[in-house]
Amino acid sequence: xxxxxxxxxxxxxxxxxxxxxxxxxxxxxxxxxxxxxxxxxxxxxxxxxxxxxxxxxxxxxxxxxxxxxxxxxxxxxxxxxxxxxxxxxxxxxxxxxxxxxxxxxxxxxxxxxxxxxxxxxxxxxxxxxxxxxxxxxxxxxxxxxxxxxxxxxxxxxxxxxxxxxxxxxxxxxxxxxxxxxxxxxxxxxxxxxxxxxxxxxxxxxxxxxxxxxxxxxxxxxxxxxxxxxxxxxxxxxxxxxxxxxxxxxxxxxxxxxxxxxxxxxxxxxxxxxxxxxxxxxxxxxxxxxxxxxxxxxxxxxxxxxxxxxxxxxxxxxxxxxxxxxxxxxxxxxxxxxxxxxxxxxxxxxxxxxxxxxxxxxxxxxxxxxxxxxxxxxxxxxxxxxxxxxxxxxxxxxxxxxxxxxxxxxxxxxxxxxxxxxxxxxxxxxxxxxxxxxxxxxxxxxxxxxxxxxxxxxxxxxxxxxxxxxxxxxxxxxxxxxxxxxxxxxxxxxxxxxxxxxxxxxxxxxxxxxxxxxxxxxxxxxxxxxxxxxxxxxxxxxxxxxxxxxxxxxxxxxxxxxxxxxxxxxxxxxxxxxxxxxxxxxxxxxxxxxxxxxxxxxxxxxxxxxxxxxxxxxxxxxxxxxxxxxxxxxxxxxxxxxxxxxxxxxxxxxxxxxxxxxxxxxxxxxxxxxxxxxxxxxxxxxxxxxx
Numbered sequence: 001x002x003x004x005x006x007x008x009x010x011x012x013x014x015x016x017x018x019x020x021x022x023x024x025x026x027x028x029x030x031x032x033x034x035x036x037x038x039x040x041x042x043x044x045x046x047x048x049x050x051x052x053x054x055x056x057x058x059x060x061x062x063x064x065x066x067x068x069x070x071x072x073x074x075x076x077x078x079x080x081x082x083x084x085x086x087x088x089x090x091x092x093x094x095x096x097x098x099x100x101x102x103x104x105x106x107x108x109x110x111x112x113x114x115x116x117x118x119x120x121x122x123x124x125x126x127x128x129x130x131x132x133x134x135x136x137x138x139x140x141x142x143x144x145x146x147x148x149x150x151x152x153x154x155x156x157x158x159x160x161x162x163x164x165x166x167x168x169x170x171x172x173x174x175x176x177x178x179x180x181x182x183x184x185x186x187x188x189x190x191x192x193x194x195x196x197x198x199x200x201x202x203x204x205x206x207x208x209x210x211x212x213x214x215x216x217x218x219x220x221x222x223x224x225x226x227x228x229x230x231x232x233x234x235x236x237x238x239x240x241x242x243x244x245x246x247x248x249x250x251x252x253x254x255x256x257x258x259x260x261x262x263x264x265x266x267x268x269x270x271x272x273x274x275x276x277x278x279x280x281x282x283x284x285x286x287x288x289x290x291x292x293x294x295x296x297x298x299x300x301x302x303x304x305x306x307x308x309x310x311x312x313x314x315x316x317x318x319x320x321x322x323x324x325x326x327x328x329x330x331x332x333x334x335x336x337x338x339x340x341x342x343x344x345x346x347x348x349x350x351x352x353x354x355x356x357x358x359x360x361x362x363x364x365x366x367x368x369x370x371x372x373x374x375x376x377x378x379x380x381x382x383x384x385x386x387x388x389x390x391x392x393x394x395x396x397x398x399x400x401x402x403x404x405x406x407x408x409x410x411x412x413x414x415x416x417x418x419x420x421x422x423x424x425x426x427x428x429x430x431x432x433x434x435x436x437x438x439x440x441x442x443x444x445x446x447x448x449x450x451x452x453x454x455x456x457x458x459x460x461x462x463x464x465x466x467x468x469x470x471x472x473x474x475x476x477x478x479x480x481x482x483x484x485x486x487x488x489x490x491x492x493x494x495x496x497x498x499x500x501x502x503x504x505x506x507x508x509x510x511x512x513x514x515x516x517x518x519x520x521x522x523x524x525x526x527x528x529x530x531x532x533x534x535x536x537x538x539x540x541x542x543x544x545x546x547x548x549x550x551x552x553x554x555x556x557x558x559x560x561x562x563x564x565x566x567x568x569x570x571x572x573x574x575x576x577x578x579x580x581x582x583x584x585x586x587x588x589x590x591x592x593x594x595x596x597x598x599x600x601x602x603x604x605x606x607x608x609x610x611x612x613x614x615x616x617x618x619x620x621x622x623x624x625x626x627x628x629x630x631x632x633x634x635x636x637x638x639x640x641x642x643x644x645x646x647x648x649x650x651x652x653x654x655x656x657x658x659x660x661x662x663x664x665x666x667x668x669x670x671x672x673x674x675x676x677x678x679x680x681x682x683x684x685x686x687x688x689x690x
Contacts, residue, residue: 004525007033007050012565020563023555031558032524038480049491052529055479058491059498063472075461078454081161081447089155090162090372097169098371099182102356103189104165105369106340106417107148108155109358110291115430116208117152120145120200122435139439140167144196147171153436159444162372182344182354183240183295183414190237213237213293216286221262223270225277233286238293238415244300247401249317249416252296257283257326285327292323292336292418299349299414308349314401316409319382321418336418341384343412357382361419362429384410465500472498478534485532488512488519488548494528497538507544517546518554521561564610571610575603 011033018027029035038053047057083089091101107113123142141147147168154163169176172189194209219232241252259282262268268279302309323334339359346352355370357377366377377383403409432440490509497504512527514520519527532549539547546552582599598605 004048004050007036007048008525012561015562015565016569018562020559020566023559023562027562028553028555028558031521031561032519032553034486034529047491049525052488052524052527053480055476055494055528055530058528059495060472060476062500063469063498064476075454075458077458078451082451083159083161087376088367088369088374089158089160090369090374091155092162092164092166093371094164094166094169094176096179097165097174097176099180099185099354100165100169100174101371102182102342102354102369103186104151104155104168105356106342106358108152109340109361110212111361111430112212112290113208114152114156116197116205117145117148118430118433118436119202119205120149120197122146122149141171144168144171144192148193149436150439153432153440154443156430157432157437157440157444159447179351181299182342183297183299186293186295186415187238209237210235211289212291213289215289215292218284218286219281220284221268221279221281223268223273223277223279226270226272228270228272230271237289238295240295240297243296243298243313243315244311247314247316249294249315249321252315253323253326257285285323286329288323288327288334288420290420291339292321292420294416294418296414296416298344310344310347310349312347312411314409314411315413316401316403316407317413317416318407320406320421333420333422335421337421338382338416339419340415340417341382341408341410341413342415342417343384343410344414345412357384382408384408384413468500475534475537479528479530481529481531486529486550487532487535488527488552489530489535489538491526491528497542504542505544506542507538509544509546509548512548513546514554514557516554516556518557519548519552521554521557568607568610571603571606578602 011031014027014030033050033052036051036053039048039051039056041056041060044054044056048054088105091104093101123146139150141150151163151165151168154160174180190209190213197206197209200206215236217234217236219234221230221232222228239253239256241249241256243252246252246255259280262279262281267276268281269275270277270279296315298311299308300311301307317338319338321336321338323336324330327334339361341357343355343357344352345355355368357366357368359366359382364380366380366382368375368377400411401409488509489507490512493505493507496502509519512519512523527548535547539545
């Protein structure tokens with residue numbers, strides 16, 4: 001198809017030989033391009049906006065073939081949000097709360113802690129009415145224990161793939177948009193939990209933190225002078241191990257327990273000697289908890305920068321850890337088994353992502369907890385290799401050391417959790433209390449209702465899409481008008497009708513109307529000619545208007561455009577004529593005085609007047625002021641007596657078809673008056689008669 005400008009020129013070529021009063025219906029239909037050949041699909045690559053009969057490339061291609069049902073909706077399968085069988089429940093990341101999620105999963109899989117929390121009294125009884133929970137308001141946990149109870153119950157028996165820990169995070173007053181120090185959070189929360197549970201009457205609940213996580217060590221100082229030994233006892237919930245300069249976990253533990261010499265300015269004041277003496281100091285492990293938390297101090301303060309930095313060095317650790325060599329009292333077994341590895345991915349201490357590898361205490365299988373996503377590891381062995389591969393490159397890359405059987409190494413692990421191996425493996429599931437189970441059942445009921453609602457919305461979207469598919473396939477074949485009765489519809493509306501992502505609105509043709517409330521000839525490039533049959537269906541289904549039938553072709557606008565085009569054509573001829581006449585020499589008084597600026601730009605000014613006149617049709621309902629062009633033309637030749645002037649032949653002025661000679665009929669006295677007064681006007685030689 002010819003370019004748009006060529007189509008525009010072809011539509012009005014007849015105006016060169018047809019006078020405005022001779023415009024016929026055939027000329028009008030040609031101006032509106034009624035009989036242009038329609039384009040053929042497969043031949044025309046894109047829509048021809050200059051051809052109202054081109055209905056190719058308006059969005060129809062997505063409807064004319066076979067369509068996948070999934071394209072009819074943007075609603076995911078609600079079953080994708082359902083918990084998989086024999087899997088765990090994830091936790092939503094609220095922005096920067098991945099570190100909280102990892103600890104919650106580790107604590108949840110501590111069955112003794114979970115059982116003790118379930119035994120805590122709850123205010124949930126206030127929400128019980130008869131055999132059920134009040135329907136008019138949701139249960140809101142009031143304390144940290146209640147939040148953990150409810151979270152653990154949902155993690156255990158929810159049907160959802162993941163749950164929202166917002167209530168728990170809000171109760172702790174954490175900023176969800178800022179990543180906190182994970183190691184510091186662990187210590188502070190354990191302290192808070194112990195303080196909260198200490199008020200419980202049930203000893204199994206009151207002492208659970210001490211029984212599971214609390215150990216004891218002593219700071220032992222020995223005076224070198226008298227040999228007196230002093231001890232300072234201290235409880236711990238985790239051992240903070242320096243990893244800088246070490247490669248193995250056992251080296252870190254040995255350094256933690258290493259003897260320190262107190263000499264010089266750092267000498268020890270011995271109460272027995274009553275003076276400062278050289279001495280030695282070390283830590284002695286007196287007792288170890290059932291769950292041993294080992295904090296690997298990866299995040300350390302950098303004195304040079306004044307900020308924390310991460311130590312991205314590999315530390316090797318074994319799945320079985322024998323702590324007996326490090327404990328002072330040798331009674332009992334101190335063999336521990338690895339149960340969790342907490343990972344920080346990233347090279348910076350202030351950013352990155354936290355995940356956890358945790359062993360299921362019942363099945364012995366390892367799972368990777370990554371916020372909402374939970375992945376079961378193959379076999380029953382810990383697999384950390386992929387986590388090391390995902391780490392960002394650091395400035396000082398070190399090669400990963402080889403690990404023997406039953407050992408692992410990581411540059412991202414910041415906490416290791418070991419469980420005492422002598423503890424009997426739990427074979428029974430911790431039971432959720434009835435009042436908590438009722439809350440979980442209620443949440444599961446809401447989830448199932450949501451799934452049904454989403455499935456119904458999904459089905460409705462598919463049914464609607466199928467109906468639209470059939471409608472488009474049927475109507476698109478009937479869109480071309482041919483020789484039958486036709487109407488005009490905007491191209492934009494047709495494109496939106498074929499766009500599945502937007503709802504179809506009523507047809508609106510008002511923007512395409514001229515001042516006579518008909519179809520403006522200039523708007524034909526954004527309109528399409530369709531069959532009356534298709535138009536009837538469109539308006540019956542979608543409404544709108546006004547309808548633009550064959551009667552909407554505006555003769556007044558076409559006639560006026562014809563007149564303007566002919567004037568512009570004549571103006572071009574006048575331009576050539578005036579230029580030739582200006583070459584003649586003026587003799588005597590036979591001539592006019594015209595300003596040089598006006599003389600140089602008369603054609604441009606005249607064209608501007610024609611363009612204004614063309615645009616003024618809409619403002620004047622097609623009726624032109626007979627003097628509009630003439631006044632503008634006279635203005636274009638206007639001269640100020642004090643301005644720079646040039647004398648030109650009379651025939652050069654009178655030869656311009658756009659100026660009426662009577663506007664130039666001034667007497668010799670008037671001309672002299674114009675010269676002397678500075679009044680704008682046309683200055684001509686005295687004695688010139690009309």
